[in-house]
Amino acid sequence: MAKTNVAQFFREVRQEASKVTWPTRRETTVSTIMVFVMVFLAAIFFFLVDQVLAFAVKLLLGIGG
Known part of the structure; x- marks a missing residue:
């Protein structure tokens, strides 16, 4: 493995x-x-699934009405 000095490393980092x-604003x-x-849709979905499974x-x- 080739050794590079710190200055060369930072030049390569800057180049990359x-x-x-x-991305634009x-x-x-x-x-x-x-x-x-x-996230909102997933929260709604999992809430509904949880309610159905609980029911x-x-x-x-036999504990529900």
Whole structure:
């Protein structure tokens, strides 16, 4: 494995970082909104599944009405 000095390492890091394509502010905003929407939908889904399963367990055990 080749040894590189600290200065060479940071030059290479800077060179690689310049190749990164950063998202625009709009892309970041849209992605963030979509994450919140999906989290909300997942929360609703799991809440409903939990309610159905709780109802089924109560029926099976005879403790529900």
